[in-house]
Amino acid sequence: MSRPPVSIRDVASTAGVSVGTVSNVLNRPDVVAQATRRRVLDAIRDLGFVRNESARHLRAGHSRTVGLVVLDVANPFFTDVARGVEDSANDASLAVILCNSDDDPAKESRYLDLLEEQRVQGILITPVTTTNDRLEHLRKRGTPIVLLDRRATDDTQCSVAVNDVLGGELAVGHLLAQGHKHLAFVGGPITIRQVQDRQQGALQAMRAAGRDPGELHIVESSALNVAAGRDAAARLAGAMPRPTAVFCANDLLALGVLQEMTRRGVRIPHDVAIVGYDDIDFAAAAAVPLTSVRQPRHLLGRTAAELLIEEATEDGSHQHRQVVFDPELVVRDSSDRTSRGRPRHRLPSREGVTATRDLA
Amino acid sequence: MSRPPVSIRDVASTAGVSVGTVSNVLNRPDVVAQATRRRVLDAIRDLGFVRNESARHLRAGHSRTVGLVVLDVANPFFTDVARGVEDSANDASLAVILCNSDDDPAKESRYLDLLEEQRVQGILITPVTTTNDRLEHLRKRGTPIVLLDRRATDDTQCSVAVNDVLGGELAVGHLLAQGHKHLAFVGGPITIRQVQDRQQGALQAMRAAGRDPGELHIVESSALNVAAGRDAAARLAGAMPRPTAVFCANDLLALGVLQEMTRRGVRIPHDVAIVGYDDIDFAAAAAVPLTSVRQPRHLLGRTAAELLIEEATEDGSHQHRQVVFDPELVVRDSSDRTSRGRPRHRLPSREGVTATRDLA
């Protein structure tokens, strides 16, 4: 069944040349004479020779792979980021080793060991904790590291993140522009940095509009899911004065709010406007299409990988950069009073992202 | 910045032993005397030695990695499968190299080359086409291959798939049991195998209930997304007799049908019952929680990886297996007349899957 592997030596002998020449054909074809090159290529084809990367990399000192450590690829945020990373690694003909830390420092640490043993060219990571000895250690040994969805605290390394404060400003700025007077923010637990930033953005938008930030009705949710959104809506329903606009720290909360409000007979957006965050695929497919803040997730991954590759290949002239992307507000019916809660148009194809052929 | 790498030789000299002994400490600690082992371990710690996997694998002939080739990780189906694969690879301390073929044979082929060069222990793949020379070639050379979400045509290789015919039977069987007389199936393009199977299952359920399969009103959709679902619902609305139950080939279609029906004042499930397929996270979070057929996606990946690892490590006694998992029907309000379209209960945590801490 499994034949003995073909090495460069076998190719050399059947082509009647030395191993050095075969290597030259593979790596510097231009220095080899036409006729010789032909013979070698024929031998490679006939024998079905495939380069052994392990041997290559042993010599080179590092492999043609990069490590990607995320909290959980099942999280759509990281899924899209991973796609971006893979696309740009693919352009540089690098392989991506995928690691899920599951928010567990021990698991993260094990994966970092594994990646170091593999002598990866570099590591893209959303670290579980802010300070990380293992990571520092790796950097000191010369492994390029790029932080994903985290901002580097100093300028000794690259990082790629999204400006969540701005996202909050956009959302609340939009609601204020629609003429809303009584606004609420739903999000929590407040220990999550993203929740803090988005809330802070909301407050800044209030200030920017000359409003008292204290007027923003803040509801801290216990989690960032649909059930927590329903709870928050129940609490808002009894508030006085009842807010006419709600900004939620993510789309799941917003969908929960939408569900519970609808159940209570509150019309969206006529009685209450809702804005979510993340622009998940189903924001557009909700009962009332949801206005949301979109993060450039694919671009985030792509850029991070590009920075990493630059750092890994460059001649030492690499400048560390801390890239921060701006999110974008996508306005849909849930915050648009002119629509009277009716779909104004068929939404374009983006919502069909998950409908690729095979998931079916 | 970057120090010269530490090799096993350096460890040997600082510990005052031979390289063979260091290797023994690493791989067969029990044959080394206590005191010697101590000295070696101390040296390893002091020097910060990390094994070079390339060298290891050069000797071993293959690496501690497996390749995972999917159509698109951004597709939630494959995301969950990938998680399963990664979990079980992690148990065997193998790294996973992630490859998206994007349904493009050329890209798939490039990735297979890359994986072969990496001398992966095996490959898990959802092939773009049914017959594949590259893949056959790899198998002949002894690389274990396990087909994912595809059924092997012969018993010379392993495969792991889900029984979509059964899924269709479950869905329609359920609707018939609810007393529905006029049923419809929405799905397409019919060229997709999953659509065919699910439709066939629906027809079988009709037969099993003593009904004429010709009575199943079939609407072929142009795609498997929400917009196509809305179109299908528009077509169904004018049908005579109007179906009282609709089985959709996936959840996106079902959500589209739900949206359009609701917009037209059709009450779900009172006037029309809906069943989807895939049980995506948002099935439970829809305006009317959606009954759906759930596939064991994580288990699919896990099992596939286990089969692969078994084939790769076993002493030639490996028996190829074609595993087919049964899907499961998850009944929610959209097909349950007793609920009168009102949520009967808060749905459990599963719907919050995407609400992990960082996506926020």
Added chain:
DNA sequence: GGGCAGTGGTGAATCGATTCAACAACGGCT
């Protein structure tokens, strides 16, 4: 004819971990 430049090709050394035949040291036993 001798020197010189340029082209094409060679093959041994190298990367770092693993393996294994060989050996050293020691105690126990006759």
Added chain:
DNA sequence: AGCCGTTGTTGAATCGATTCACCACTGCCC
């Protein structure tokens, strides 16, 4: 003392691709 078995350690050979100093050959010019 001599032999044997056990335990612990050694070091050279090995995996396969790359690299580079060096050689062979051709053609050219003085």
